[in-house]
Amino acid sequence: MLFRASYLGIDLGAEKINAAQLVNKGNNKIIKSLYQMENPIGDTVFSKPKEKAAIRQCLAKINKKFPSNNVVIGISSKLAMFRHVTLPLLNKKELKEAIFWEMQEFSTVLNSDYISDYELLEKQKDTYRVLLVAVPKDIILDYIEVAGDAGFFLKALDVYPLANARVLRAQKKTDVTAIIDLSSCNREVTIVDDGKIVFNRNLNISYNSTTSKEIFNMISTNTNLTDHTASGLGFLSPPYKNLILEISRTFNFYTLQSKSRQIDEIVLIGQGSELQHCKDVLKRIFNTKVYTGKEFKYDFISKNLVIDGNHLDFFSAIGFALRG
Template sequence: MLWGRKKDVIGLDIGSSSIKLVELAQGKSGYRLQNLGISPLPPEAIVDGALMDSVTIIDTIRELVNTTKVKTKDVVTSVSGHSVIVKKITLPFMTEAELEESIKWEAERYIPFDINDVNIDFQIFGSNAENPEMMDVVLVAAKKDIINDYVSVIMEAGLNPVIIDVDVFALENMLAINYEIAKDEVVAIANVGASTTNINILKNNVSGFTRDIFKGGNQITEDIQRQLHVDHQEAEEIKVGSKMDVASRTIVQNLLKKGSESLAVEIRNSLDFYQSSTTYEKISKLHLSGGGSRIKDFDLILQEEIGIPVEVVDPFRKIECNEKKFDLEYLKEIGPVMAVGVGLASRKVGDR
């Protein structure tokens, strides 16, 4: 959606705990998975969306490109966090050209940053449901220094950044590819990353509300590390239930329950805020993605907290995957982590 020539691209999801690469090919019958890879990042390489260790990030991107043997150089990536603002606003009807002229002045009313320090983009979504004389617009602003940092590491890795998107919109694209949503149905996506949780609420496949919660799976990992005196990797394995010592089972279960409930409450608060501030119908389902979706029993705890069905996403659900090239069980296991990457890879050079 933001700052972006039409041909295939690499989707590069630069997250705070890992970098994910996805390459898709689009044919007449849909998308086909071409390439996929994931490499971990050390803690503190990225903090609140800010790139703190560019050298390691560049090396990790290069390693991913070499390992997956991708030939495409054009990259779509995305940003989120404190330096990104996504706001749905209502304005008097005007043409896109007119809005292009006035968006900077409109944005100043909604953006808590110096307007000269941000890149601004927008998308018009048509007439407002309650006042047909007005139009709904999604306004996006991202700090220039953050955008420049992401562009810089991608170029230093030998690639060509063509679009900088926003995590919540990449998730929206992933959902549109893989899931059919009924007319007027309202659904939510919660992408639980290591340090940030992205919330996007959609009606008719259009964002009605977005929010970033600055809490994710890392807090639970760190609690496990402190309590059990284990390293980061072992704590991650314990968190997803793949490794648990009988002697520490009760401690781990309590930590997982407490951490999951705390995160579930934050997500519920966002859903409640949306529903209290709109006349839209009740949210029918929440689609759960991100590494945090793999926390043992988190989907069940979240469903109990918010009172609506929760489904862990499969971003490859309607994407053709050659089982001679890709391990389908592995794709199922890591699928939720690749959701943003799939959404990014569905873009084309030249997209707005």
């Protein structure tokens, strides 16, 4: 069976730019190619001419390697505002009208022009669950300009919670999964149940490689981590303690809202191999499975593709490509 249409997802992170190419093979989408490069400006906002030129050069290089008419690029969650709303079952016209008025809430907190969109997350017995998103208009226009100058015709700009949930849906995951993204441009928790987003929340924390090294040193020098975690979080440094508390609050909120359902597993993305230092602490504190690096296997990957390094570096890029 020959490969047909291709789909390209680009995760434009502050540290790395990751790209994933998916193709149709028969009735399935499979991961054909993955690519990673440094982000030369160290940011996801590029309003200055030199910054735009640097990002344009990176995207042009990706376009040369993976030309595609189905390109989706991610917008950092730090640049977006999210609202989860529940609406009654309505006809198509009434639903659009209701969503329009819900969108107006963004104008009370955003001080500039913005572009908004929505996704119907789930149709329940008597209601719709809807995710609303707004991003400042100038940021959207910068992304479109730079992508176009690099030779891309964008199919869409997308957000990370939706992209990450798509990967779990493609994996046919039915468990309740918490995706914890600790990249500097996102820092959020997305809870996914049976492939559908239930809840997402930005983490108001200061977490960086220094924090990761601190916890790595603590784990390396303490042979009895179980006793430490059983006695509370006092043994952790303040930044790491805040991280654990924010995650715990998010999990507790989900449990209350979902009538005592628990998190079945955690997928940890965002800081490459450094995240391995977090695994033992999260596993013991939350008493659940934690996936990092090569422990997470993609079921829809070409047999000829070998992933060097951290499999989860490409998690979001694959999710963006799946939108195609």
